[in-house]
Amino acid sequence: MEINRNNYHSFVLDHLDGTLSANQEEALWLFLENNPDIGEEAAGLEEISLKETAVPKSFDNKTALKGLAVCDTGHPITVDNCQGWFIASVEGTLSPLHEDKLNAFLKDHPEMKGEYAQYCKTRLTPPDNIHYPNKRALKKFVLGPPMRRLVYYGAAAAVPILLTMVWHPAFFKAELPLEESFVSANRPAVTIANSPSLPSVRSNDNDIADQQPDTNEPRGIQVASNQSEMHDFHPSESKERNPVDVPPVIDKRGALPLKANSSHDLDLQYRAGYVPQPTPEKWQQRFFDNDVFMGIMQVENYQDLGFMAWRTIEDLTGVEREMDFENQRKNLLWTIADLGIAGVNAITGKQMELERQVNHDGRLAEYRLKTNRIQIKSAR
Amino acid sequence: MTAAEYNVCVDTFSDGVYRFILKNVRDEERARDIVQDAFVKMWEKHAQVTYAKARSYLFTTAYHTMIDVLRRDKNRERLDDKPEHEPFHERSYSDLSEILEQALNTLPEVQKSVVLLRDYEGYSYQEIGDIVKLSEAQVKVYIYRARVALKKYIGRMEVVA
Structure with a gap:
C-alpha cells in the first residue's frame, strides 16, 4: 500500500509498534522526508517510542518535539527539547533528579518560564460539582440476613395467598379503592353458593358462643360443608355484626378495635386476656371459616387475611415489625405478596414478577404472575 | 461481584x-x-x-x-x-477553566478522552491504553499532542486577552 497523507498515521503507529516490514519502514521515512510538516509529528512519536536510532539523520525536525521519554534517555535538556521535559513534568513522569535538572534549566533560561507555565495550565482539574444524578436507580436491592429470613418465610406465606388470588376471581374486590373498600353499605350482594371453588369447611361456633355473649346476631358469613346450608350473603349482615362484649382493645400494631370473630380478632381477644390461649385447630378454623372467606367475600375483612399472612411471617421469624394497618389496609396483601415474590426470587435466583392493572375506576382489572417461562394471568 | x-x-x-x-x-x-x-x-x-x-x-x-x-x-x-463547530473568536472567556474547557472541545475525541482519563482519573498510560484500546506508546503520543494543542490554545487566548 502506498503511503499518503490520508493513511500515514497508521504507518507511523505501526512503526512505533515495530510491526512494519523493512520496505514499509523505508517507504515511511521517504514519505516523511518529502513531507516535513508531517515529519514534525513523526519525530515526536519517534522520541516517545525510544527508537531514536531508527530516525534518519536527514530528518531535521526530530529534536523539535522530544517526547515524554526523552528524560529517560539521559539526554541533557536544551531549548530545543525542553518542550518534552515540560510535558513530562506536567505528566508527573519526571524523576526528582530530572525535576532538578528542569528547575536548573528554567533558572538559566528565564525566558522559557512562560512556556512552562502554559504547559502547567494544561493540566485539567476534575470538577467536584459534577455528580451522577440518580445513583439510587442504578443500585441493586440487597437483603440483609434478618430481612432475608423474613423474606424467606414471607415467600412461604405468600404462596397460599397467591393461590387464593388466582383461585377465586372474587378476590378482585380486594382492590376496590380505599373509601369504597371499607364501607360495606354500597356493596352488592354476593352469593357464596356461586363460588364453587371455595373450600367447604363446617363452621363450629360453639366455642365462640361460650366467649361471646351475643350469638344470636348474624356475624357475617356462615359456612357449612353442605351447600344447601349456605345462604346468600348480604352486606347488611356484615354491617350489623355485633362487637364482642368487651372493652375495645388497641392492637399494638395499628389501633384496630376489637370487633368480630376473625383470627385477628381472636388474637386480640387472647392478647387482651379475654379468652384462653386458642388451640392450633381453633386458629385454623378461624382462618378458614372467617379470614379466607371474609377476605374473599367481604372486603372489610381483607385486612384479616393480610394480617394472618403477616402474623405467620412474624411467628416464624420471631421478627416483630410495626405495621400501620390504618394506612396499609388496601395494599397489605399485595405488599405481602410482593415480599413473598421477592423472597422466592432471592431464594431461587429467578425473576418472578407480579403485575397488576387497574382500570379507570381504580378497580383491579387484571393481574399476571410471570416468570421467564410461564405466565399466569387472571382477568376480570 | x-x-x-x-x-x-x-x-x-x-x-x-x-x-x-x-x-x-x-x-x-x-x-x-x-x-x-x-x-x-x-x-x-x-x-x-x-x-x-x-x-x-x-x-x-x-x-x-x-x-x-x-x-x-x-x-x-x-x-x-x-x-x-462555531468559530472560537465569537465567544469570550472569563477564566482559565473556561478556556481549557473550550480548548478541550477542540481536541479530537481520542486525545480528549486520554487526557481526561489521565488528568481526571489519574490512570496510567497502560490503563488508558486498555480502556481506549490503544498501545501505551500511542497513548503517550495522543497525550503529548493534546498537551501541545492545549498549550497553544491557552497561549493564543492569553495573547487575545
Whole structure:
C-alpha cells in the first residue's frame, strides 16, 4: 500500500509498534522526508517510542518535539527539547533528579518560564460539582440476613395467598379503592353458593358462643360443608355484626378495635386476656371459616387475611415489625405478596414478577404472575 | 461481584464515569444514558467482572458506548448538513477553566478522552491504553499532542486577552 497523507498515521503507529516490514519502514521515512510538516509529528512519536536510532539523520525536525521519554534517555535538556521535559513534568513522569535538572534549566533560561507555565495550565482539574444524578436507580436491592429470613418465610406465606388470588376471581374486590373498600353499605350482594371453588369447611361456633355473649346476631358469613346450608350473603349482615362484649382493645400494631370473630380478632381477644390461649385447630378454623372467606367475600375483612399472612411471617421469624394497618389496609396483601415474590426470587435466583392493572375506576382489572417461562394471568 | 460490591461501585465510580462521559458528549441526558448503560452491562456480567476490575470495566464500556453514540451523531450531522463547530473568536472567556474547557472541545475525541482519563482519573498510560484500546506508546503520543494543542490554545487566548 502506498503511503499518503490520508493513511500515514497508521504507518507511523505501526512503526512505533515495530510491526512494519523493512520496505514499509523505508517507504515511511521517504514519505516523511518529502513531507516535513508531517515529519514534525513523526519525530515526536519517534522520541516517545525510544527508537531514536531508527530516525534518519536527514530528518531535521526530530529534536523539535522530544517526547515524554526523552528524560529517560539521559539526554541533557536544551531549548530545543525542553518542550518534552515540560510535558513530562506536567505528566508527573519526571524523576526528582530530572525535576532538578528542569528547575536548573528554567533558572538559566528565564525566558522559557512562560512556556512552562502554559504547559502547567494544561493540566485539567476534575470538577467536584459534577455528580451522577440518580445513583439510587442504578443500585441493586440487597437483603440483609434478618430481612432475608423474613423474606424467606414471607415467600412461604405468600404462596397460599397467591393461590387464593388466582383461585377465586372474587378476590378482585380486594382492590376496590380505599373509601369504597371499607364501607360495606354500597356493596352488592354476593352469593357464596356461586363460588364453587371455595373450600367447604363446617363452621363450629360453639366455642365462640361460650366467649361471646351475643350469638344470636348474624356475624357475617356462615359456612357449612353442605351447600344447601349456605345462604346468600348480604352486606347488611356484615354491617350489623355485633362487637364482642368487651372493652375495645388497641392492637399494638395499628389501633384496630376489637370487633368480630376473625383470627385477628381472636388474637386480640387472647392478647387482651379475654379468652384462653386458642388451640392450633381453633386458629385454623378461624382462618378458614372467617379470614379466607371474609377476605374473599367481604372486603372489610381483607385486612384479616393480610394480617394472618403477616402474623405467620412474624411467628416464624420471631421478627416483630410495626405495621400501620390504618394506612396499609388496601395494599397489605399485595405488599405481602410482593415480599413473598421477592423472597422466592432471592431464594431461587429467578425473576418472578407480579403485575397488576387497574382500570379507570381504580378497580383491579387484571393481574399476571410471570416468570421467564410461564405466565399466569387472571382477568376480570 | 456481589450485589453489595456492585452497589459500592455505583457509589464510588458513577461520578467519575459520568464526568468523563459528560465532558466528551456535552449532553447531560446522553451522558446519563451512557453511564446507566455501562452499569447495566456490568451487572449483566457481574459473575465475570471482579470488584477489582470494575472501575476499568465501567470506563471501557462507557467509552466504547460513547464512541458509538458520537459516530451515530456525526452521521446524523452529515445528513442534516449542520456546521460542525462555531468559530472560537465569537465567544469570550472569563477564566482559565473556561478556556481549557473550550480548548478541550477542540481536541479530537481520542486525545480528549486520554487526557481526561489521565488528568481526571489519574490512570496510567497502560490503563488508558486498555480502556481506549490503544498501545501505551500511542497513548503517550495522543497525550503529548493534546498537551501541545492545549498549550497553544491557552497561549493564543492569553495573547487575545
